[in-house]
Amino acid sequence: MIRRPAASLNPGLLPELIGYRLRLAQQAVFRDFAASVPGVSPGRVGMLLLIEANPGVTQSRLAQAVSRDRSTMVGVLDQLEARGLIERRRGADRRTNGLWLTRAGRAMLARAKRAITAHEQRVAARLTAAERTRLLELLARIAV
Amino acid sequence: MIRRPAASLNPGLLPELIGYRLRLAQQAVFRDFAASVPGVSPGRVGMLLLIEANPGVTQSRLAQAVSRDRSTMVGVLDQLEARGLIERRRGADRRTNGLWLTRAGRAMLARAKRAITAHEQRVAARLTAAERTRLLELLARIAV
DNA sequence: TATTGTTATACTCTATAACTATA
């Protein structure tokens, strides 16, 4: 049977929807991140950055900061701890665990930050510096 | 023990990263969508819109259009079919299934489109029309 | 009583590999 090259689909309404464009942009950024910063997802790096900026933060406060249930954090932190990137230390309020980067965690985060710098440049390659700033500002108005 | 109100965390580097802002914006949009368009996720509505704009599209072409594996589509389409929103019809190439909205599917999609109109207005409530257009354009340059 | 961390459990979304029927 003769095969015509499959024309791309009619996208219909989708390109007019902010949510759709956000999803496509996020998927593109995620793919580039995965290729640029091997071994950790954007979400995990985000947590490491928060622990770096807030040493000793409790699990629950970190969970709140990333909009996840505190039970969800347990497994995530177990993994980061098993990889030697963070440690839990019993807090003054002995119900809590304070979270700290280990030496290895600080080293990996330093490497990740350098990779993220290059990643950000690729992601914004088609934007001027002013456009990039404008995009961040418009996104902040979407997310409140 | 005396409890100080937990100050919000120091966000560190995160607010400067396009991927982080995209994620927050997308989560906010997703939440509003879920509250506005009950019963279907953004992804599912996207598929219904593509089937509407491309009646008879095959499963594999739809999978390609939404960047998913064709095996992933099977279960998704099973669900939409079980809900009576779409039907599969054997294609002229008898290996393929053409996808079509049912009458119920068209009706639900019409309702969803009205809900999406209101949803889009809420999402862009802090943006002028020109800013909204600008945002869509900048996002398109991120996602290629 | 209320909160923190934990466990058990389940659900959603996704992919890979192998199968079948058709081409």
Add this chain to the structure above:
DNA sequence: TATAGTTATAGAGTATAACAATA
């Protein structure tokens, strides 16, 4: 041989409910 749809299976990532320790 190659492709479309399917199945079995597995892995992320997430949430809810219930529990022990501590406040």
